[in-house]
Amino acid sequence: MYKANLTERQYEILEFVHETIEEKSRPPTIREIGREFSISSTKGVADHLSALEKKGWIERVEGEARSIRPVKEKTEGLFGEEEGVPVVGSVMAGEPTLAVENVEGLLDLEEMFPNQEGLFALRVDGNSMVEAGIHRGDLVIFRQQPTAEVGDIVVAVVDDERGTVKKLAGLGEKIRLEPANPDYETIVKDPSEVEIRGRVVGVIRKM
Amino acid sequence: MYKANLTERQYEILEFVHETIEEKSRPPTIREIGREFSISSTKGVADHLSALEKKGWIERVEGEARSIRPVKEKTEGLFGEEEGVPVVGSVMAGEPTLAVENVEGLLDLEEMFPNQEGLFALRVDGNSMVEAGIHRGDLVIFRQQPTAEVGDIVVAVVDDERGTVKKLAGLGEKIRLEPANPDYETIVKDPSEVEIRGRVVGVIRKM
DNA sequence: CATGTTACTAAACTTTTGTTTAGTATACAA
DNA sequence: TTGTATACTAAACAAAAGTTTAGTAACATG
Structure with missing residues (x-):
């Protein structure tokens, strides 16, 4: 046995099927495989495919052209597609x-952080949140939402400024936006002066 | 004109081609498209494909089965595949x-952070690097390497412990591993007692 | 030593699939 | 009004691709 119950030849063919799908975005035909491996008879290739199917590495639809389909669960890992x-x-x-x-x-x-509706990233350019582990240059991932709960780290717009990242510390008659840095002061504003734009759900830093 | 110089019908067909590739991992045949849209003649479909090809949305190889191939640059964005x-x-x-x-x-x-050789992630479980913005629970991405430069944040193994994340502050006769937290002390060890396992290249935090 | 698996050739056959020819009908622009 | 693009039907044809039948040969296994 070669790799994971496959013979070397079967492995090579499975590998070629993958490469073809990767490069040409469609599976090869039996004759294309035959050409690649100098197997003159289509039966020779068909035998390998039957073996691969029997062993659960591929699926096919009878009679359809280019119907070879690698079984994902089995194949990933073997070809490092994860x-x-x-x-x-x-x-x-x-x-x-x-x-x-x-x-x-x-x-x-x-x-x-899936590419889903309402998820955005913003590069942080101040130092006001260093104690919360958010540094200048970091990307904060935030979910766009018009409100948040006290304790959440939010992206907010105050006084027509560019958005800032702060901790929402109070939500009553005045909105309190607290920095995580003693050098900065808590922003206390009327709700009308503050627009909460989203809640921070992640931080990414590349160094 | 409908979307991006395509007619509605052409758009529908291009969409179906994409869906088929997505679901069955191979492009549809002319007759499969015809069946989907109740176009009885293969020529009817072939005309649409010629139009799509002419407008640069797909590529085909003459005479090959299932050779429809969406042109990536044009199509991404239209179907939200980014x-x-x-x-x-x-x-x-x-x-x-x-x-x-x-x-x-x-x-x-x-x-x-591509899935490339030598790139690993490790979840941080101490607080010793908080001032460098690395908190408990964060994932540090590190490149596996046996040495590093002074100033780098490294993953190192000291005294058979589980790996720790520290700043490499000295590399001479003694290796200095400096925490970014005044509550912790700098580790000073002989080179033989310290194994540098990698350099931290990123931090990811999910909140 | 029979049996099964692997790994093929060669040739014929069938189905699937792409291509072509001929034609209809509508809409739009020059 | 003439040309061009769209959007098809119908039918026939040719090429591509899957399937089947009939064998050969090596090798391992009980």
């Missing part, structure tokens, strides 16, 4: 490299 | 919603 950066549980001494066994999961950023 | 969270330049007062005109670009997290 999205995301691996999250390691711990970094132990001794081993020079971080082994795959150490990986707890994959950090799928698209899943973490 | 990856990433929009980055807004500023959040202005007045407008109730964040207009698309405001968008400076798209934050493509996969591009920012």
Whole structure:
């Protein structure tokens, strides 16, 4: 056995199917596979495909052209198609490299902050939130919403300024926007003077 | 004209092509499109495809089955396939919603932290780096490397412990690992007692 | 030593699919 | 009014692609 119950030949063909889909955005035909591997008979290729299907690596629709379809769950991992950066549980001494066994999961950023309606990013340009771990240059991810709860970190517009990021500390007759930096002062304004634009749901920093 | 120089019918067909690729991971045949739209003649569909090709929305290979291929640059945006969270330049007062005109670009997290060899994430569980904006629970993204420069924030293993995140403050006869929190003390160790495992290149926090 | 799997060739066959020819009808612009 | 683009039908044709039948050969396994 070669990799994961596949023979070497079967592995090569499965790999070619993937490459073709990747490059040409459609699966290859039996004859295209045959040409690639110098298999003159279509039956030769068809046999490999039957084996791959039987072993659960691909699916096909009988009689349809280009119907080879890799089974995602089985194939991802084998060809490194997973999205995301691996999250390691711990970094132990001794081993020079971080082994795959150490990986707890994959950090799928698209899943973490999906491209969904109402989600925006804003680059922070002040220092008023450093104690909340939001530094100049960071990108804050915020969900656009007109209100928030006390304690939330919000993106708000005060006095026609560019939006600022502050902690919402009070919501009564006066709205209190509290910085996380003793050098800055809490903003206390009438509700009419403050527009809450969104709630911060994440921070991303690249160094 | 309907959308972006396409007729309504052409738009519908282009949309169906996209859906088919999305759902079945291969483009539809002319007859499959015909069936969907109750166009009995293959010529009727072929005419639409010729129009789409002429207008630059798709590409085809003559004589090949299922060779319709949407031209990525033109199509993305029309069907909302872009990856990433929009980055807004500023959040202005007045407008109730964040207009698309405001968008400076798209934050493509996969591009920012690509799934490349040697890139890992580690969840921070101490408070020793709060002043550097790294809090408990944050994910630090680090590039696996055995050395680093003074000033870098590194992931290191000291005394068989689980990896810690510290600032590399000295590299001579003794290695200095400096926390960013006055409550913690700088670690000063022989090089033999410290293993630098990587350099922190990013921080991600979800709130 | 029979049996099954793998890995093919060769040739014929069928179905699917793309292409072409011929024609209808509507709408719009020059 | 003539041309051009759109939006099709109908029918036939040709090429592409999947399927099937009949074998060969190597190799491993019980």
